[in-house]
Amino acid sequence: MKPDIKICGLKTPDAVDRALKRGATHIGFIFFEKSPRYIEPDLAAKLAEPARGKAKIVAVVVDPTNDELDEIVSLLKPDMLQLHGNESPEHVLTIKAVYGLPVMKALPVRTADDLKRVEAYIGIADRFLFDAKPPKGSELPGGNGVSFDWSLLAWLDGSVDYMLSGGLNKDNVADALFITKAPGIDASSGVETAPGVKSVAKIDEFFDAVEKANAPVMASGS
Numbered sequence: 322m323k324p325d326i327k328i329c330g331l332k333t334p335d336a337v338d339r340a341l342k343r344g345a346t347h348i349g350f351i352f353f354e355k356s357p358r359y360i361e362p363d364l365a366a367k368l369a370e371p372a373r374g375k376a377k378i379v380a381v382v383v384d385p386t387n388d389e390l391d392e393i394v395s396l397l398k399p400d401m402l403q404l405h406g407n408e409s410p411e412h413v414l415t416i417k418a419v420y421g422l423p424v425m426k427a428l429p430v431r432t433a434d435d436l437k438r439v440e441a442y443i444g445i446a447d448r449f450l451f452d453a454k455p456p457k458g459s460e461l462p463g464g465n466g467v468s469f470d471w472s473l474l475a476w477l478d479g480s481v482d483y484m485l486s487g488g489l490n491k492d493n494v495a496d497a498l499f500i501t502k503a504p505g506i507d508a509s510s511g512v513e514t515a516p517g518v519k520s521v522a523k524i525d526e527f528f529d530a531v532e533k534a535n536a537p538v539m540a541s542g543s
C-alpha cells in the first residue's frame with residue numbers, strides 16, 4: 322500500500338508547491354528555534370495556504386509552552402501537532418484537550434527497549450513518529466539525517482499507526498519501506514542540499530524512489 326508521505330521543514334513556496342504536486346499527504350513546519358529549518362508562524366501560515374484541504378499541515382514543536390502553541394495554532398491553523406520533545410503522556414493529553422488537534426508523538430529509537438515507550442501513549446497519541454536518537458552533541462531532537470535499525474519496528478503490534486523518519490532519502494527509502502512496511506514516511510534533510518535548504522530536484526527524486534518501490538512487479542511475459 323502507498324504510504325503517507327510527509328515532507329518536513331519546508332521554508333519556501335517552491336518546495337511546498339513541489340511536495341504538493343508530487344502528492345505529499347503531509348507537510349511539516351518546524352517551530353524549534355535552534356533548527357536551520359525554523360520558520361516564523363506567520364510565514365508558515367502563508368506558505369501553508371495552498372496545502373489546505375490537499376495535504377495535512379503539521380506543526381512540529383518541541384516541549385512547547387502554552388504561549389508558543391497559542392501563537393502557532395492561531396496563526397497556522399494546523400491539522401496536526403507533531404510533539405518532538407519529551408512530552409509525557411499527560412502533557413500530550415492536555416495539549417489535545419486544549420487545542421482539539423490530533424497529535425503525532427515522536428519517539429527516538431536506537432534499541433528495541435526504546436519502543437517500550439509506545440505503550441504509555443497508546444490511546445493518547447493519534448499517531449507515532451519513530452526517529453533516530455540524535456547523535457551526541459547535536460542540539461536538534463530531529464532533522465539530524467541519521468537512521469536507526471528499521472528491523473526493530475518488526476516488534477510493533479500491527480495496530481500501531483506511525484510514520485518512519487530519520488535520514489530517509491532517495492537511496493534508502495525503498496529498503497526502509499521493504500523492511501518496515503511503514504504506513505507513513507517522513508523526509509527532511511534527505512531532500513536538502515544544505516541544512517534547511519530544500520531542493521525541488523531532491524523532492525522529485527524522493528517521490529520517484531517511493532513510486533518505484535511501490536510499483537507492482539510485472540510478471541515476466543512469454
Ligand SMILES: O=C(O)c1ccccc1N[C@@H]1O[C@H](COP(=O)(O)O)[C@@H](O)[C@H]1O
Pocket residue numbers: 329330349351353356357358381382383405452461462463464465466467486487488489507508509510511
Ligand atoms: O528538522 C528539524 O530541524 C527538527 C527540529 C526539531 C524537531 C524535529 C525536527 N525534524 C523532524 O525530524 C525528522 C527527521 O529528520 P531527517 O529526515 O533525519 O532530517 C523530520 O522529518 C522532522 O519531522
